Structure formats: structure tokens, C-alpha cells
Amino acid sequence: MSRAAGAFVKYPARVIVAGYLAVILFGTFLLSLPIATAGSGRATFVEALFTATSAACITGLVVVDTGSFWSPFGHWVIVGLFQLGGLGIMTVASLLGLLVARRMGMRMQLIAHTEQKNLRLGEISRVVAGVIRMSLLIEFITAIFLVTRYYIAYADSFGEAAYWGIFHAISAFNSAGFALQSDSMMQYVGDPLILFPVIIAFTLGAIGFPVIFEVSRHFRQQVREARGAEHTARHWTIHTKVTVLTHGVLGVIGIASVIMFEWANPSTMGPLSTLQKLMAGAVQGLTPRSSGFNAIETGEMNAATILITDVLMFIGGGSAGTAGGIKVTTFALLGFVILAELRGQPTVHVMGRKLADSVQRQALTVALLSIAAVMGGTIIISTFSEHALDHVLFEVISAFCTVGLSMGITEDLRPLAQLILVVLMFAGRIGPIILASALALQERPRRYELPEERPIVG
Template sequence: MIVTGYLVFIGVGTSLLLLPVATAGPERATFVEALFTATSAGCITGLVVVDTGTFYSPFGHAVIVGMFQVGGLGIMTVASLLGLLVARRMGLRMQLIAHTETKNLRLGDIRRVIIGVIKMSFLIEAVTAVFLTSRYMIAYADSPGEALYWGVFHAVSAFNSAGFALQSDSMMQYVDDPFILIPVMVAFTLGAIGFPVIFEVTRHLRTTMRESDPEVDATPRHWTVHTKITILTHGVLAVVGIFSVIMFEWANPATMGPLSTMQKLLAGTFQGLAPRSSGFNTIETGDMSAATVLITDVLMFIGGGSAGTAGGIKVTTFALLGFVILAELRGQPTVHVMGRKIADTVQRQALTVALISIAAVMSGTIFILGISEHRLETVLFEVISAFCTVGLSMGITADLPAAGQVVLCILMFAGRIGPIILASALALQERPRRYELPEERPIVG
């Protein structure tokens, strides 16, 4: 149902973008251009084959904004509901009270999750839009209406990690403007970290402020393992990304070299966080050093938090695989993380999601290399960006053959919906074995 719904959703968006009123000039969008834009917007990726700001009319912009708004809300809602369903089926609390509750979500749970997602999304988008509109009005726009138009568009695009911008150079012209870049960074970071984490942290903060009882402890040590892993891993990867971009691009004359020290720090921070799924860039991605490109590939593949607007295999998947490796190196038969044992099924799910994602990226890269003359470095970057719904580009998207652009559409669609459905299906369809075969130990390594 989810797959069918998104296919219909993208089909409607494609049809609307094919209308003459959707383009700014007399030239109409081709089917592939409309399909690619609709898929990129609906899957909140940000890759484009035409200039969004100049090619499409205000009607076209409204369609695009509507698509990545609904795409962001839909993915967050679906992912949150599936995550809650999985957690309730696998959690200890459900096992203890299984005789009084069903394994399905109650109406109150569904209503709370959906309303919470919508409220959080609109609140963050509204606050971001106020900051951006004010800045556009002061420094860039010709009128308050234009400032509001640009502010709302980029606020919604930022929080939903859509990566669409009305200017052809993304955020490069604002490389020295913290009043634009900081609100955008905050918005796409909150969207990427995931709704369950934000919901739990805010709930603990409300409990702390509301309760005066000294025995009530809502400190981070009482957060769930998911929230702890997400925040810790997200923070570590953010530091790695920011430090790497600043270090490798500091003296690069094609990117950050000509900037002042403060501008370099601002641009490096933005570009270091961008691979987590924002799709915006403040420096020319195609001119980055090979080391920065490789690190960006890795960060894009990992992505952000579960049940958020970020793509990738998710930071929890990446962290769990790291904990599994650490336990194996220590010779420990089980995996323990932050005072909790990690179930074997969760470990297998993380490994499955990671390996299938690697296979998808490799398959798409090989296909596009076979039908184009672009280098491996640029094609791999583009494929990872598409499958992990990031939206960063080295500038080859529009130059690819139509077949290559269709492949990117498939990758965007699969990357946006696939990991969520795959992980949930693996958890919800677990079946115990009724017997075990004799054990054998193949040679490893």
C-alpha cells in the first residue's frame, strides 16, 4: 500500500508538472524532466535536471513544495508508525501485558504520532520561515511578498531535507551570510535526526520542567537506547564531516580558499552537515578534493536518524554494525550497548539493510557507467546521493542520458521507501525455527 501510494503520488506530481502552466517560459517540461523532478521532490532528494527557480513557474514551484512537504510528512508519519509498531511488538512491555493488549497500534497511539509529526513539522518550518523571510526582506528581496515566497520555500525545503532551491547555485551565494545558513542548518538537522528522538527529548524536558519532585529523573541517562545511539552517532559523524571539509578544503582555491577565516568556518560547518541529507551546498561540489568527495560519499550513505527526513542506511544501523564488530573483536558472544543487550534479530536486520543498500548503489553505478562516459568518482557520488536521498550533485545529473536519469529515479524511490519497509518487514515477519540443523563452521577470512 505504501509503495502504491507513493507511485500514485509521484504520478500525480508528474502530470501537474507536465502542464503548460507549470513552466515559466513557452518550453514545456519533457516527460523525463517532469518525472525526475516529481520523484526527487516526492522522495525529498533534491537532484534536478532543470533549474528549479527559472524553469518552473509559481504554479510549478507550488507543486514542488507540496510534493516535498507531503513526501516529508508522509515518510515521517509512516516511518514513525512502523517504528512504534515494531518497538511495541518486540519490546518487553508488550510481552508482559500481551494478555491485555493486541499487537496492533491503538487509535490513541496513531492519532498521537500523526498529530505530533504534523505539529512538529509545521512549527519548525514556521520558525525557520520567519528567520529566512526577515533576512530576505532586509538583504535580498525586492518586496515583502517575494521575501515571504523565498522564505517559505526554503524553510519547507530545509526541514524536509528536500534540497530544492530557487537559486541555481543552491546556497553558494549565501556562503558568507550566517542569517541564512544557520536557520537552514538547524532546520535540516532537526528533520534529519528523526521524529522519535525529538519527541522523546522534548517529553523528557517537559517532565523535568513540570515535576518538582527531586525523585523524578528525566535526564539523558533514562533515554531509550535508540535515542542515545542516534544522538551520539549523529554528533560524532557531524564533527567528522565538519572537520574533514574544513581540513581538506581550507586551501582549495576552487572551493574555500578565497574565503575569509570566518567564512571558511561557516561554509565548512554547513558543508560538513549537508551530506546527512540536506541537499544544499555552499561550495562547488564538483571542485572538492578527492578526500572530501570520498568522506561525503560515506556520510551520505550513512544518512541521518530513523523516522526522519534523512535518507541513507541510518545512523542506528551504522552504529549497531560497529557495536557488533566491537563485540566480535572482544570475543563476546552477545552485543551489549549502553546497559542493554541488542537482540540477534536486530543485528541481522542492520546487516541486511546495509548489504542490500550497498548492492543497490553498486548496481546503479555499474549501469550508469555502462551508458555514459562520466568518471567512476562522479557517477558513484551521484548514485549514492540519489539512493540515500541527499541531493548533492557533482553536476552530471542533467548531462546523463534519459535512461540514466530514469535509473536515478528508481534509486531515489527505492532509497526513500526501501530501508524503512525492509527493516519493518524483517522485524514484523519474524518466524521462529521449529528445528535446528547440525552446526558447521565455514572458514572466514
């Protein structure tokens, strides 16, 4: 094992924090250079730091317009930051899954080996290589579609089409939400050849590497069996089942909610044609899972749409993916806990398996601490801002859950409030992952139990 791998195994939290801080500080330095801006001046420290943090944490919030403020050099620095951020978060989350499994007892290791065949112990290099190959392949395919469409319909030259297509392909898969046009995807609301590749890319990025790996392996096995290979009984893991089901249900709810509440809104979807409304609803309903792109004016949405978007942003996407939030698995597991309690069942069962008590506590801890971070950030920023509370709350959730959607107030906030958003983006990107793994790694049995007493609940 290399020295870096050994350090990660021994001190995972320190390595992750140090790695992301190093990337952010280096990105801040590069974006502070005069060559990084399109004009004659240079970015301020807060502008460079905020942009670097937003890119490395694959958030998408901005304090300056990405397309016009930054030069081509600045654009490629931003691309490099969210590419490193996306690869990094998928890799470290997957490796932490390996590390948690490795430190279990022998009995639990056997169970983990049965339930998580896609994350075998001792295969660190294979996980890293798999993440890189998968990311580059999806980005390459997405770029082909986008470059072709830009060249046919929008760009003046193939070079310009390649520039725009590659930028947005990498941004989409990494759920970065950065766009070279100031209105994000609003001008493409009637162009499915732009929107659909973007939707597919950020959905694949948000659902998580373990799910994509397992589903692709299952598909390859079916192809081999169709060609005459011996049949091998394989079942999806609980993680994949829960992630795919919850991700799909929340996606349908998001799309349906946006279409229902914004269909007649004259400031958003009202003036659009029926086809444009459906496409805008698809983008706006799925983008809270962490992509940050918007197809309608987010600041003009109805109150009901804003609240639903808040909830979807807070939940986020799949584990070991580019999405933020508390993750759909955490949300779903808490739902199963509530369901079991309502039924009066002493244990929690999820799709034919018993859910360990420690996992229930971990999910509850991640959710409640995330709520505390969002509430704390909202209270602090509200004291430095004259914007409405719902707008500030939206911005804080978007930052902490690394989504990138904005009510349009980020660039108007005071520098101190922007720095608070920087802290929230950093904490929201690596905090839930480190917290969940730390809770699992530090689990130890009690040597004795105190007398039981039941307080009044409710």
C-alpha cells in the same frame, strides 16, 4: 480504527508504495502542465517525472534549474511534493515502529513499552498529529528567520521575501535540498542569518521524529519540575542515545574533514575569508546527512572530501526522520557488533542493554542490500555515461540515499540513466524502511536446528 489505518496495519508495504507512487504520478502530471514552466514550452515527461520523484522522495537532485525553469505554480507543486514526502516518511516510519512493537509477543511488548515510551501502542492518531505539529512549528520558526533576513538584505518586497523564505524553510526541514537559486547556498556563504536557520532546520528534520519527541518531552518535564512538580525519573531510550551520539560524532567528522581538505582549495574554500570558510565547512560537513544544500562547488572538491562525503551520505541520518541512507542507528549497531566480535564477546551490549540477534541481522541485511543497490546503479549508469566513475558513484549514492548533492552531471546524463536515478531515489526513500520493518514483522522461530559446522572465515 479507520479503513485506511486497518489497511496500513495489514499491508504496510503495499500502502506505502502505493501512496508514494500516487503522489509522484500526480506531481508528474501537474509539472507536465504548461502552467508549471516559466517559459512558453512545457516540461518533458522525464523532466517532470524526475523532479516529482526527487521532490516526493525529498532528494533534491534536479535535471533543470528549479528557480528559472519552473513557474510559481511549479514551485508550489514542488513544495507540496516535498512537504508530503517529509510528513509521509516521518509518519509511516513512526507507525511502522508501532506496528512492529504491536506484533511482538507479550513479553517483548513489555520490554518495548519500557524501552520505547515515546511510541506507545494504539496511539496512531497521536503520532500522526505529533509529526504534523512538530513539522509545521519548526518550518514556521525557520520561515520567520528566513523571511526577515530576505526582506532586510535580499528581496525587493515583503511578498518576494515571504516567497523565498517559506520555500527554503520547508525545503530545509524536509531535507529536500531544493533551492530557488542555481548555486544553492553558495551566495549566502558569508551570511549566518541565512545559513544557521537552514542548518538547524535540516538537522532537526534529519535526526528523526522519535528523538525530537523524546528530547522535547524530557525538557518539558524538567521545566515542570523546576516549577515545583513532582520529580519523575526518565531516561533516554537506547534509540535516542545512539542516534544523538552517532549523529553528533559524524557531524563533527564531516565538518572537520571539509575544513581540513578544502581550506586551501582554490576552486572551493580557498578564496573565502576565515569566517566564510568555517560557515561553508559547517554546511558542507552536515549536508551529506540528507539536506542536499551546498555552500561550495561540490564538483570541485578534493578526492578525499568526495570519498568522505560518499560515506556520510550512505550512512544518512536518524530513523523516522527526513534523512535517507542506511541510518545512523544501523551504522552504530554494526559498529557495536564489530567491537563485540573484536573483544571476543558472545553477545553484543549497547549502553547497558543487550542487542538482540535479530536486530543485528536486520542491520547487516539493510546495509549489504543498500551497498548492492548502490553498486548495481553505478555499474549500469557507468555503461551509459562518459563521466568519471567517482562522479557517477557520487550521484548514485546521492540518489539512493536521497541526499541531493550533485557533481553537476545529473542533467547531462542520458534519459535512460536519469530514469535509473528515479528508480534509485524511490527505492532509497522507502526501501530501507519497508525492508527493516518487514524483517522484524516476518520473524518467526525455527522448530528445529540443523547440525552446527564452522566454515573458514578470512
